[in-house]
Amino acid sequence: MTGTWTLEQWPVAERPDAWRHLVSRTHLPWRLDAERDADPAAVASITARPLDGLTLVDCSAGRCSGRRGRSEIGSTDGEYLAVLTVLDGCEHIAQGERRIVLRRGEALAWSSSQPLRFAIPQRLRKRTLLVPRAR
Helix, strand or coil, X not given: CCEEEEHHHCXXXXXXXXXXXXXXXXXXXXXXXXXXXXXXXXXXXXXXXXXXXXXXXXXXXXXXXXXXXXXXXXXXXXXXXXXXXXXXXXXXXXXXXXXXXXXCCCEEEEECCCCEEEEECCCEEEEEEEEECCC
């Protein structure tokens, strides 16, 4: 999926579903908890660009959370290494018993084949590079 999308394109009532769809199409499949904790008035956008077989995704989001469990891992086409860099704000990441908070300028590499949870407590800008494991 290549292009730029903003939640302002959808009516407020449709934004949680639109956000779930956009995140899963650009960042691999995720189960988002949009109804529970997202701010439907928040301005959010995603830009996805191909880079010689890789994908670079810029994301600006408000409060939300989600996870990649067995179902999402099983529905991912191939295996990826993702390199996430926080440009502004912070993101909470949990994998197994390990929990970290990424802040501006910090990065994390994660594997699409392992369960992962995230929470964005407030406005965040991040960039993710998706690298197919074969590369």
